[in-house]
Amino acid sequence: ETGVTQTPRHLVMGMTNKKSLKCEQHLGHNAMYWYKQSAKKPLELMFVYSLEERVENNSVPSRFSPECPNSSHLFLHLHTLQPEDSALYLCASSQSGGASDTQYFGPGTRLTVL
């Protein structure tokens, strides 16, 4: 596996379910990101981790809970979601999180909340 991978690629869940999204990067980067992409709307940054510490949380509801156990893995734990949370969730990584970094994106998880 190379680059940034995400699993599952598609997920359908009910509002009372608990599920987790997984992201893994094979680039040796130190920063990882979660983005939400809703239809016809700009990408929204949700969380940023640098060296496994959360450095940004863009006022995301607590029903989304990130976890970064090491610099290669990032999880997004989901519980009691709402239908409006249906979106494409993208993971990205970059070398250090600095301003000159290029972010490398995974293919995304298409989430549908019924």
Place this chain on the structure above:
Amino acid sequence: KQEVTQIPAALSVPEGENLVLNCSFTDSAIYNLQWFRQDPGKGLTSLLLIQSSQREQTSGRLNASLDKSSGRSTLYIAASQPGDSATYLCAVRDRRSNDYKLSFGAGTTVTVRA
């Protein structure tokens, strides 16, 4: 708060025609601007990154210009091909916010007809 706008939202051209995609941003105090490509159901691929001190960047058939003072960037794709069909996203990194945050436009979806 930085606002990034991309016009048009969708564009359809015959093969061989040159493409012109526009991006505007409200706060000219940017560190850099980046153009991404997104294929349906997939993540983002970085195409070009322009530092705030630069006026343009070129890669093959792609050329991106930056006019920071007027808050505009244009992506030119010469001699379009059906394989260029995708959504093109513009993103800016502000000087006023932290290092990690990219502000995205909603994208321009391009269809190149064979």
